[in-house]
Amino acid sequence: MSKHIILFMKSKTLSSSKRVFNAFLIISVLFTTLFTSIVESQAAGFAVSLTTNPSTLAVNADNTLRLSVSGSALNRGIIDFEIFNESNSRVWQKYLENQNISTGETKNFDFVWKPTNIGKYKVKVGVFGEYWNPNLAWFDNVKEITVQAPAPQPAPTTTSNVVTSPTSQNISVWWPTNNSVLNGTQPFKAVLDGRSVNSYEMYWQVDGGGLNHMSTNYTDGPHKETLVNVGSWTWRGSGPYKVNFVAKMNGAVVAQKLISISTGNSQPVPATVVTTQPASVPTQAVSAPSTSGLYVNPLSPTLAQAREWQSSRPTDAALMLKIGNEPSARWFGGWNSNIYQDVKSYVDTAASANATPVLVAYNIPQRDCGGYSAGGSGSADSYKAWIGNMANGIGNRNAIVVLEPDATALTDCLSGTDLETRYQLLNFAVNTLEAKPGVKVYIDAGHPGWINSSEMANRLRQAGVSNAAGFSLNVSNFYTTPQNASYGQEVSRLINNKHFVIDTARNGLGGNGEWCNPSGRALGNKPTLNTGNSVIDGFLWIKTPGESDGNCNGGPGAGQWWGDYALGLAERASW
Secondary structure (H helix, E strand, O other): OHHHHHHHHOOOOHHHHHHHHHHHHHHHHHHHHHHHHHHHHOOOOEEEEEEEEOOOEEOOOOEEEEEEEEEOOEEEEEEEEEEEOOOOOEEEEEEEEEEEEOOOOEEEEEEEEOOOOOEEEEEEEEEEOHHHOOEEEEEEEEEEEEEEOOOOOOOOOOOOOOOOOOOOEEEEEEEOOOOEEEOOOOEEEEEEEEOOOOOEEEEEEEOOOOOEEEEEOOOOOOEEEEEEEEOOOOOOOOOOEEEEEEEEEOOEEEEEEEEEEEEOOOOOOOOOOEOOOOOOOOHHHOOOOOOOOEOOOOOOHHHHHHHHHOOOOHHHHHHHHHHHOOOOOEEEOOOOOOHHHHHHHHHHHHHHOOOEOEEEEOOOOOEHHHOOOOEOOOOHHHHHHHHHHHHHHHOOOOEEEEEOOOOOOOOOOOOHHHHHHHHHHHHHHHHHHHOOOOEEEEEEOOOOOOOOHHHHHHHHHHHOHHHOOEEEEOOOOOOOHHHHHHHHHHHHHHOOOOEEEEEOOOEOOOOOOOOOOOOOOEOOOOOEOOOOOOOEEEEEOOOOOOEOOOOOOOOOOOOOEOHHHHHHHHHOOOO
């Protein structure tokens, strides 16, 4: 700004320079006000505050931090809580998934933090949508807190009643939260925080019932491990129930956490934590078990939408169940902060339901050539590590993996060297995932209107299809099932009769010439592994019906939930 002022003062007359300066000053003030308004609006709709107990925290002690979040409605969102030291390095983080906040409601979240160094720290909080997309609000300086050395304590006069434990442990229950109202069966999540853990075991029990095993045998070191178990508990009325979480090490109880929950239904139904609905839930929202052998996610956005519409839009809620009661794929990419744990949790849950999950690996470098779904790993080495963690997360359980949609069809943006790297990485991914005994990998091969069959067969050979279960077609697209079957069989004949799967999520009425959120489309064939064709292994919903293709035709960002679009797909389905 000073450079402009000097130039203006060199004008021919003082009066004209004053007029110019005053005009410039007014514009600068207006711009500053507008910019401030824009910055403040980024967190508009949400407010956060933090209280601590005690007010000054003690080093190497369990300090309670209470975060209060209020404002706009949050549906299955994520609350990200982070602490930074004076060097602005993050020293502690905990995030809470599947959080629901009603408009105007204030929700409190208690965290236990055990700092290892004295000093001043800054708390930052993020509010995100499901799967960390989008960033709804970010609070860069919620509170500055001080950690001091603990005050000296007098020595105990007697030790006859002192109970010692192998280590200092604490259990935090992420989900369900205390005093939650649930609808039937509920995944239980807990975290064992400790300075050192070794070969511990975690259990949960409801009202003194039998212990249900959650996890065991983690290695030494500071841990904040998420432990997941999806129970098939049959609720005996609305409750309330007492849920006890127990951690044992070497047979001794080292930590316990007791919470209270209630439910409004005596029969198991898939559910999320709700705070605004009455305890009674209409029976039409009960998700039918899968008859295909494929995993139906009870926490899908479709079922959440059905519940949200139960009272205000009951007919639409019933239509949502056409989608929610069917199995669809879960996509994994760079948005997963811990790919091993996220995959493991999902596959664990599917295995406990005796069903096969469909996973999509979507993180290859230079993904989508800079289009709506641009992104991917930053290097070949980071992608290999990511794939390795994904494979280890699956372990020895069954899973179908659709590998890198568009990676063989969309290569125009790649140089010769980058194309060679692309095929090397696809081969690595196929071999790494197929090394797991229960995994079937299908390399994506575009759709019938993209690459001719002989060229696609050549690309699949270079990608390592000989070591894969086969290839996938029509991911996120709209070509009809017969069109895909014809094209797929042409490709299959050229690569030793390899099998393939077809994405039928939105191809019930074919396409209309558009690929990004086209209007008037419909659900296609129901997901099944029994197609009646010897080389077609499955009709799968790889693209979740209702998730946007991108900011086009009125849609939200790529991968975000769009309830009304899903409703149209269900309304126009032929079944």
